[in-house]
Amino acid sequence: MVIIKSKHFILRPFRKGDEKSLIEGINSKEIFRNTLRIPYPYTLKDAKEWLKKTSKDRKKKKPTAFNLAIDINDEVIGGIGFNEIEEHRAEIGYWLAEKHWGEGIMTQAVKVMTNFGFEKLKLRRIYACVFSFNKASMRVLEQNGYKLEGILRKEIRKGKKLLDDYLYAKVK
Ligand SMILES: CC(C)(COP(=O)(O)OP(=O)(O)OC[C@H]1O[C@@H](n2cnc3c(N)ncnc32)[C@H](O)[C@@H]1OP(=O)(O)O)[C@@H](O)C(=O)NCCC(=O)NCCS
Numbered sequence: 001m002v003i004i005k006s007k008h009f010i011l012r013p014f015r016k017g018d019e020k021s022l023i024e025g026i027n028s029k030e031i032f033r034n035t036l037r038i039p040y041p042y043t044l045k046d047a048k049e050w051l052k053k054t055s056k057d058r059k060k061k062k063p064t065a066f067n068l069a070i071d072i073n074d075e076v077i078g079g080i081g082f083n084e085i086e087e088h089r090a091e092i093g094y095w096l097a098e099k100h101w102g103e104g105i106m107t108q109a110v111k112v113m114t115n116f117g118f119e120k121l122k123l124r125r126i127y128a129c130v131f132s133f134n135k136a137s138m139r140v141l142e143q144n145g146y147k148l149e150g151i152l153r154k155e156i157r158k159g160k161k162l163l164d165d166y167l168y169a170k171v172k
Contacts (some may be wrong), residue, residue, distance in 0.1 A: 004112050009105060010155065011068040011080065011112065015056045019047040021075040025097030034134045034155065035095060060088045070096065070109055080109050082117060082126070089125040090117060094140075105138045114144055119140070127169040131156070138166060146170045 004011040014022070032040030039046050052058055057065045062081040067081030077097045082090035090114065096106050117123040128146065130137045138148075155165040 014069045022047045110144045125171045131168040132164040141168045
């Protein structure tokens with residue numbers, strides 16, 4: 001089992017019993033607005049499905065996704081992971097409970113996860129897609145050496161809107 005320890009939190013697999021803190025942390029309009037696949041409102045059914053999915057992913061021989069909980073005192077306060085894992089590349093994605101925003105947690109989490117991706121998963125390219133208005137996420141990536149490669153105009157449909165996607169990547 002993968003457990004990555006950092007000074008203020010640990011990264012560990014999601015597990016049964018996480019439902020309550022997961023819902024408390026992730027059920028946020030702001031998180032919904034800034035991400036593509038996280039529903040709002042976030043229900044118990046969503047939480048259960050997520051725990052099942054991540055558990056299934058872990059059992060796969062060649063997983064296409066690898067997601068960990070950000071844990072402080074046994075509570076899920078965020079999530080970070082690789083999706084679309086294909087050979088040498090993967091997309092990194094993350095969210096953090098609003099009450100912890102601005103404490104430097106995600107800058108640190110992206111740092112340890114990026115190192116893990118390059119060193120243990122042997123990735124050579126990690127990329128992230130950020131909506132044009134998500135300056136905090138851009139900052140997190142830039143502080144970790146990710147470079148802006150381009151702006152994909154009107155790439156994403158979210159509700160009625162077409163959003164520009166900022167493509168960031170770090171290579172090894
Ligand atoms: C993006 C997110 C993960 C950031 O997490 P965090 O732990 O608060 O980030 P950090 O504290 O490590 O760093 C945030 C940086 O952005 C800066 N920042 C925050 N809001 C900002 C804004 N509106 N404009 C510019 N910079 C901003 C902070 O000052 C900080 O930079 P600094 O270290 O130079 O001071 C969190 O806001 C979140 O979960 N957002 C919703 C989900 C999301 O956007 N996921 C990513 C999708 S690509």
